[in-house]
Amino acid sequence: MTTTIQPGTGTPAEEPQILKQSKMGTGAGSATWPVRVGLLVLCVAWMIPALGMLVNSFRPRDEQFASGWWTAFFNPFGSSWTISNYTTVLTSDSAGIPMSQAFINSLIVALPATVIPILIAAFAAYSFTFMQWKGRDVVFVIIVGLLVVPNQVAFVPLVKLYSGLGLNGTFIAVWLAHIGFGMPLAVYILRSYMSGLPTAVIESAKIDGASHFTTFWRLIMPMSTPALASFAIFQFLWVWNDLLVALIFLGRGDNTVATVALQGLQGQTGAGRELIPAAGYITIIVPIIVFLALQRYFIRGMTSGAVKG
Amino acid sequence: MAIKILNAVIAILGGIGGAIIIFWILNKLAESLKGRWEDRVKPWMFAGPAILAIAVYLIYPAIVTIQYSFANEDSTAYVGFKNYVDVLTDKTFLQVLFNNVLWIVIVPALTVVLGLGVAVLADRLRPRGEKTAKTFIFLPMAISMVGAATIWRTIYDYQPQGTPQTGVLNAFLGLFNKDPVYWYGTDTLHLNSLLLMIILIWTQVGYSMVLLSAAIKGVPEDTVEAGRIDGAGERRIFFSIIIPQIWPTVITVFITVLIGVMKVFDVVYVTTNGAYNTDVIARRFYDELYTQGNNGYAAAIVVILLIAVIPILIYQVRHFRAEEAAR
Known part of the structure; x- marks a missing residue:
């Protein structure tokens, strides 16, 4: 098994980690005050940009540009708040189409x-993982x-192929592209998990006369749920957050x-900027x-040592 | 809108249902064959659709891209090495290449170091505190680069001099009566590129931290203990005992971030769109393909990117083989 990373999808039967004893000031709970303060500062610093945007999203236009977000944050009762930025951007065409529609498109x-x-x-x-065939290892190495x-x-x-087929700008074009682009990672994550499953179970199913098809549905799929979940989260976040594939195959x-x-919307300089x-x-x-x-599943997927190009 | 949602539901149900039916048919086909042939054909029936998807969406287009890189703008006639000559003699492209090298040199290393630092420090907190601290650092990982770039406007924003500043950095300068700076337009010492790199690092440190933290927790306590008995200090233990044992993970993180950085696109496209000397290869590629409509030039850029990735690809395959052998 992988020696680099312990709690990965490749090790379904993870042995309980031996807890480190806190000796000589490195174990759990041994943090000194400078360490705690340092981490606290870091966590706060990490959240500041997102906090600033959250504050601004609820401020009316004139206030957003009359003072920084921190003014409202430190004086919440002296500032005016509004949800009109949300309602406007969800329903108006400021961002090209209503954000509510774009949101649904993202889900679609x-x-x-x-x-x-x-x-x-x-x-x-x-x-x-479970079938023997010629060229198997070569094909997998290519993946x-x-x-x-x-x-x-x-x-x-x-792009050329799609425009020939009239697929540019359609959902099918993006679906197929993401299926193709995500496939190597999907196969890699699932195989590395499956190869960690106990072979005895599969062998006994074979002896009982179960076909590969039955073994797959009845045994392997249920046993692989954690890996299926990791990949699902990975792929969902990847597709939802993707800009390039959507720009090229779906456009505006x-x-x-x-x-x-x-x-x-980023290019807006005048009206709409507050949105x-x-x-x-x-x-x-x-x-x-x-x-x-x-x-939990997300971390499990990451620690399987998978990378996506 | 209703039609669209209906379409998506049909796509989900049809996609899954269709896949099940296809696999069922493929399986039946394989079973209808006799004896040895069934065993020979069935694995291909199971792996076939995935292999087909990869072949159609990655392998075949990659080959065609290489072919296009030797052809003209609309891929109708071969032009030999003209595109490569154009790309490599184009001063602006060499600058783009240099910018990408900057990203490659700075971002992966800084991400690893920061992630390692947080992992080591958080390891000393009690489990509850450790989990909370890690969640905060890790959260930006879930955010798209477009979202992250939008978020960082609260830090980098610029308003003309004399008007109230809405970005943290410029407000800070204002405290010292300094003029506001248009950060994205300041390429002295590549400052603007560095500021864009910070956005990417902000989203990636969590990833680095999680992997390295898992690796640190996997270091056997007795090796650390042995170091202590021999009288090594904390620093010595960290650099001579812990680091060597987590080195494979350090490399994994480094390579993963490196791959991401080589094709970095979103953050530059959203913030400066390559202006003010912040351009990178992937954004230039998009520009050539889409705005300029020059397939040959765009393809040549991708082939250069592909060549740059080959050493990583070789490493990846070797690493995989070594892991398989250790199984």
Whole structure:
């Protein structure tokens, strides 16, 4: 098993970590005051930019540009607050299309682009782990290599191909692109998890006469839930947060996603400028909720040593 | 709108249902074959759709891109090495290349060092405090680069002199009666590029911290103990005992961030769109492909990027093989 990273998707049966004893001032709970204060300062510094945007998103236009966000933060009762930035940007065309529509477009893009590759990748991972075939290892090594190849290599021909098929600007174009681009990582994560599953279980299923198809559905899929969840979170965040693929294959128009709409709003210098913070929060709220709720799986996926090109 | 949502639901259900049906049919097809052939064909039926997706969306386009890099603007005639000559003799592109090198030199190293620092310090807190501190540092990882760039306006924002400053940095300068600075437009010592790098680092340190923290917790206590018995100080223990043992993870983090940085696009595109000498390869590529419509030039840029990635690719494959052998 991987020697580099311990709690990864590759080690489903993780042995309990031996807790470090706090001796000589390095164990848990041994932090000195300078360490605590230092970390506190760092955490606060890390959150300041996001806090500033949150404050500004609720300030009326004239106040946003009459003083910095900290003025309202330190004097909350002497400042006026409003939710009109949110209501305006959600319903008006300031960002090209209403942010509410862009938000729904993001969901429309991200959900199928997350769910569909999982099954395809799971079948492939099963084949790479539990079936013997000629060329298997070579094909897998190619997939491992492709993990680091930038998606940009595919853009020029795909744009040409899509315009020939009239697919540019359609959801299908982005779905298929994300399925293709996400596939190496999906196969890699799922295979590395499956190869850590106890082989005895699979062997006994085989002896009992279960076909590969049955073994896959009844045994491997249920046992692989943690890895399936990690990949799902990864892919969802990746697709939701993506700007480049959406810009190239979906562009601006009725199908614009939230990141592209937010980017379009950045250029505003006059009216609409006060809407940027609100639009920002509308764009990042879903990933933040997903992340906070499913942090455990997200970390598990990361520590599997996977990288995405 | 309703139609769109309906379409998406159909896509999800149809995609999953369709995939199940396809795999079921492929499986039946394989089972209908006799004896050895069934065992030979079935693995391909299972892995086939994934391999097809990768072939259509990565391998085939990569080959065509290489081909296009030797062709003209609309990929209708070959022009030999003209695109490469154009790219590599273009002074502006060399500047872009240099900017990318700056990103590559600074961002991965700083991300690793900062992540390691937080991991080591947070390790000394009680579990509850450690978890909270880590969540704060880690949270920006979930945010898109567009979102992050928007968030950092609260720090970097610039208003003309004489008007109230809305960015933290300029407000700070104002305390000392200094003129406000248009940060994104200040390329003295590549200051603006550095400020953009901070945005990327802000989102990446959490990743580095989580991996390195897991590695540090995996260092066997008895090795540290042995160092102590031999009279090594904390610093010595950290650099001579802990660092060597977590080195493979340091490399993993470094490489992952490095790959991200080599194709960095979003943060530059959203903030300066490559102006004020902040341009990077991936943004230039987008510009050539989209704004200029020059397929050949764009393809040549990607091929250069691809060549730059090859050493990492070789490392990745070797690393994978070594891990497999250790299984």
